[in-house]
Amino acid sequence: MAFTVKRSALVVTFGLSTAMLLAGCSNNQHYKRQVSDSSEYMNAPGLQDLHVPAGMILPLQNGNYDVPTDDSKGPVGKKLDIRPPAQALALMNGTRTQFSGNTGMLILDSVRDANLWSQVVSILQSHHFPIAEQQDASQSLTTNWIQWQRPDEDHQYRGRYQISVQQQGYQQSLSVRLLQLQQEGKEISSSGEVQRYTAQMLNLLSVGLDKAENDRQSAAANRSSAQLDVQSGADDTGLPNLVVRAPFNTVWQRLPASLARIGMKVTDSNHSQGSLSVTYKSPGSSTWDALAAKDPGLVNGTYKIQVGDLGNRSSLQLTDPQGHTLTQSQNDALVPVFQAAFSK
Numbered sequence: 630m631a632f633t634v635k636r637s638a639l640v641v642t643f644g645l646s647t648a649m650l651l652a653g654c655s656n657n658q659h660y661k662r663q664v665s666d667s668s669e670y671m672n673a674p675g676l677q678d679l680h681v682p683a684g685m686i687l688p689l690q691n692g693n694y695d696v697p698t699d700d701s702k703g704p705v706g707k708k709l710d711i712r713p714p715a716q717a718l719a720l721m722n723g724t725r726t727q728f729s730g731n732t733g734m735l736i737l738d739s740v741r742d743a744n745l746w747s748q749v750v751s752i753l754q755s756h757h758f759p760i761a762e763q764q765d766a767s768q769s770l771t772t773n774w775i776q777w778q779r780p781d782e783d784h785q786y787r788g789r790y791q792i793s794v795q796q797q798g799y800q801q802s803l804s805v806r807l808l809q810l811q812q813e814g815k816e817i818s819s820s821g822e823v824q825r826y827t828a829q830m831l832n833l834l835s836v837g838l839d840k841a842e843n844d845r846q847s848a849a850a851n852r853s854s855a856q857l858d859v860q861s862g863a864d865d866t867g868l869p870n871l872v873v874r875a876p877f878n879t880v881w882q883r884l885p886a887s888l889a890r891i892g893m894k895v896t897d898s899n900h901s902q903g904s905l906s907v908t909y910k911s912p913g914s915s916t917w918d919a920l921a922a923k924d925p926g927l928v929n930g931t932y933k934i935q936v937g938d939l940g941n942r943s944s945l946q947l948t949d950p951q952g953h954t955l956t957q958s959q960n961d962a963l964v965p966v967f968q969a970a971f972s973k
Contacts, residue, residue, distance in 0.1 A: 671705060712781070714821060715828035720839040726831070731823050733831040735803040735838075745801055745838075746794045752837035753792075761789075769793035771808070777829060786812050788826050792834075803838075805831040857883070857971040861961050862944065864937075869960035870946040871967060877903070877938035880945075884936070887970040890920065893932065903936040920969035925962035 717726035759773035862872040930950030937944035
């Protein structure tokens with residue numbers, strides 16, 4: 630029993646120690662900026678003139694192998710910031726970025742959205758960034774001080790920005806210019822930090838625009854899949870059919886529920902052959918009124934439906950209980966019926 634208690638206490642102690650160590654590591658972000666290995670290299674002796682012993686003849690001097698003298702007075706050791714230069718993100722297709730001094734630009738190769746400026750303003754407002762001056766006519770604004778919160782900084786930075794959208798022929802450019810950068814009330818002019826915090830704002834806007842673009846595409850895809858366009862057509866032999874502007878799998882998945890809305894119940898199906906057997910019983914007038922469609926006048930009975938794969942479209946060819954392909958007039962009457970059934 631005593632052994633069990635001691636062992637349990639040891640496990641608990643070890644677990645707490647591990648948790649505290651992991652917590653300490655997760656809160657300490659210095660490793661992102663500082664050299665993690667030993668700083669003993671700082672104690673290395675400097676270069677000295679070579680003293681040649683008497684009687685020794687050295688090869689001719691070759692300047693290609695001279696070690697240049699570096700008089701840099703920048704930070705070294707633990708004070709050296711090892712983070713790579715910040716890069717601007719071109720997340721959307723057809724975009725690219727440019728950097729020059731304290732200005733970063735996101736260039737869109739084609740005019741994607743006339744509301745680009747309103748999207749930029751909306752993104753800034755969603756982050757509660759203070760706007761000191763805004764000119765919608767010229768599509769430009771100046772922010773007040775924006776306080777950044779980065780876990781890899783011991784002392785946080787704040788900056789003021791000028792942001793604008795410009796039309797350049799068939800292109801649009803989003804420009805972010807860093808007006809001022811401060812840390813603990815001191816002006817910062819280091820090129821590395823200026824680029825880092827210019828990219829900070831430009832990337833934030835780029836991420837927001839990319840999300841908006843993805844949301845638009847998803848919404849368009851949902852609308853496209855919900856509203857299938859149905860038209861009257863004919864197959865290679867001239868027999869009437871229906872053409873649905875959606876891929877085969879989309880139509881196949883939605884057919885059973887759509888057919889049920891117009892009084893057709895699936896009794897058998899073969900996905901590989903694209904064939905369906907359905908029993909049709911004409912619904913009441915209330916069903917046609919709900920669908921805003923007219924009764925196509927089909928007789929009750931068993932019908933065959935052949936679904937064809939036409940790439941980005943699909944075909945539906947119906948055969949009546951007597952084994953005859955529906956006439957052109959019957960097929961035309963089914964166009965608004967299937968259009969309504971697919972749209973519900």
